[in-house]
Amino acid sequence: MTSPNDSNKDTNNEHNDTDKQSSDKQNSLLAGIIERATKSGLGRKKLNPSAVESAVAKNMAKIHSNPTKLRLAFLGGGSFGTAMANLAARNGCDTTLWVRNKRTVKAMAKTQTNKKYLPGHKLDDRLKYSHDLAAAVKDKDIIFIAVPGLAFRETLKNIAPFISGQSIVSLTKGMEKDTFALMSDIIKEELPEVNFGVMSGPNLAIEIMKNMPSATVIASESEPLRHAVQAALHSAFFRVFASDDVKGVELGGALKNIYAIAMGMAAAYEVGENTKAMILTRALAEMSRFGVEAGANPLTFLGLSGVGDLYATCNSELSRNFRIGNMLGRGMNIDAAVKKLGQTAEGVNTIQQVHEKATREGIYMPITHALYAVIYEDKAALGVALHLMEAGFRSDVEFVMAHDHSNAALTAHMKSSASKTADKDSDKDK
Numbered sequence: 001m002t003s004p005n006d007s008n009k010d011t012n013n014e015h016n017d018t019d020k021q022s023s024d025k026q027n028s029l030l031a032g033i034i035e036r037a038t039k040s041g042l043g044r045k046k047l048n049p050s051a052v053e054s055a056v057a058k059n060m061a062k063i064h065s066n067p068t069k070l071r072l073a074f075l076g077g078g079s080f081g082t083a084m085a086n087l088a089a090r091n092g093c094d095t096t097l098w099v100r101n102k103r104t105v106k107a108m109a110k111t112q113t114n115k116k117y118l119p120g121h122k123l124d125d126r127l128k129y130s131h132d133l134a135a136a137v138k139d140k141d142i143i144f145i146a147v148p149g150l151a152f153r154e155t156l157k158n159i160a161p162f163i164s165g166q167s168i169v170s171l172t173k174g175m176e177k178d179t180f181a182l183m184s185d186i187i188k189e190e191l192p193e194v195n196f197g198v199m200s201g202p203n204l205a206i207e208i209m210k211n212m213p214s215a216t217v218i219a220s221e222s223e224p225l226r227h228a229v230q231a232a233l234h235s236a237f238f239r240v241f242a243s244d245d246v247k248g249v250e251l252g253g254a255l256k257n258i259y260a261i262a263m264g265m266a267a268a269y270e271v272g273e274n275t276k277a278m279i280l281t282r283a284l285a286e287m288s289r290f291g292v293e294a295g296a297n298p299l300t301f302l303g304l305s306g307v308g309d310l311y312a313t314c315n316s317e318l319s320r321n322f323r324i325g326n327m328l329g330r331g332m333n334i335d336a337a338v339k340k341l342g343q344t345a346e347g348v349n350t351i352q353q354v355h356e357k358a359t360r361e362g363i364y365m366p367i368t369h370a371l372y373a374v375i376y377e378d379k380a381a382l383g384v385a386l387h388l389m390e391a392g393f394r395s396d397v398e399f400v401m402a403h404d405h406s407n408a409a410l411t412a413h414m415k416s417s418a419s420k421t422a423d424k425d426s427d428k429d430k
């Protein structure tokens with residue numbers, strides 16, 4: 001006869017077996033990576049790959065022998081929600097992925113793949129799927145939201161009746177249309193009592209699915225929430241760093257989409273490496289300037305959610321925003337490019353929001369305004385780019401040396417030097 005305790009033991013044993021299998025799988029994948037790195041010379045002389053392997057494997061085994069008992073819901077069955085839910089399930093968390101379409105849920109549960117957004121990638125067999133929002137979010141510790149920015153408020157309104165102490169983490173990198181609200185602003189408005197955080201970083205979903213080492217940032221004022229998210233998602237292939245600058249981390253993720261579009265466009269024009277470096281660095285200057293006006297710490301933009309995400313998306317065809325820019329640079333209009341992409345590209349809306357806000361509040365955002373002029377005012381890209389190059393004398397890093405905003409003194413000095421040189425030249429000619 002089997003007592004309920006026996007059956008519990010069986011279930012625990014099954015879980016331990018599954019956890020052990022998953023830990024073994026990860027460790028052997030890790031060994032593969034280290035082997036490849038060593039063969040290609042990345043192991044370097046001083047690095048003892050077997051010591052690294054055993055140290056990392058030991059840490060991983062420690063984490064996986066005591067899988068967190070966190071209960072998590074991920075809302076949004078696109079590429080990112082799926083990739084993150086998969087990481088959590090693989091770490092042994094009780095994880096449910098909510099997708100609004102019932103047929104999609106059935107297909108995902110049957111095939112254990114997300115055929116539309118991540119075709120060919122097998123998902124962890126412990127991941128659960130649901131199209132029942134109430135069931136998905138009730139009794140969870142953390143609800144991660146990965147729907148597009150334009151659907152974020154509606155999603156919060158829909159889950160509001162089922163919130164009874166869960167924390168919320170936004171994975172969305174956008175802004176609300178016409179309100180300029182960031183996701184954290186919307187959470188504060190819709191669910192003022194809730195403990196929340198935002199997660200952002202260079203996290204191209206497809207690379208995460210391929211176990212390519214990546215890192216991200218969880219930003220929250222709540223230390224327990226930061227730790228819980230780190231425990232839930234950290235693995236040998238995914239490192240989760242922490243921050244308490246919610247605004248800065250969130251703005252990094254949202255604003256970089258603008259510049260990924262600009263860089264996609266620049267790539268279509270086959271610009272040089274110097275030009276790419278200039279755009280990327282001046283983009284960072286705009287982002288931190290805008291961030292400071294919104295109350296963020298400019299140093300946050302030097303982290304993964306700033307420079308990190310900017311680098312990943314501004315240099316890769318894997319970024320949907322980069323691809324939009326590339327299509328625009330090849331002569332397509334914005335509506336056709338969005339239609340052809342068929343996935344979320346938050347930058348399309350973010351350019352409009354940031355252009356309007358910066359214009360209204362007098363924040364100097366020349367690249368954003370230039371992009372807006374090309375996309376929405378039908379201005380010729382070359383003319384706009386040349387105009388950008390002629391824009392005044394500015395300081396490199398304005399937090400090190402402030403700009404002389406009017407530039408009047410410098411311009412007068414340049415004019416007088418130029419006229420003195422011209423006078424000298426004409427004297428010589430006499």
Ligand SMILES: NC(=O)C1=CN([C@@H]2O[C@H](COP(=O)(O)OP(=O)(O)OC[C@H]3O[C@@H](n4cnc5c(N)ncnc54)[C@H](O)[C@@H]3O)[C@@H](O)[C@H]2O)C=CC1
Binds near residue numbers: 148151155171172204
């Ligand atoms: N894909 C990526 O590599 C990364 C994406 N993100 C961010 O994650 C957010 C989601 O993006 P992806 O998953 O990539 O988008 P996606 O385009 O792959 O999928 C969007 C998903 O949201 C669903 N959706 C749309 N409207 C909805 C609504 N009203 N209610 C419920 N579900 C709805 C769609 O059915 C689809 O499943 C975006 O803000 C994006 O910037 C962040 C990091 C990486």
Ligand SMILES: O=C(CO)COP(=O)(O)O
Binds near residue numbers: 203204312313322345
């Ligand atoms: O934010 C991302 C990676 O960090 C994904 O970028 P895209 O939305 O441009 O694909």
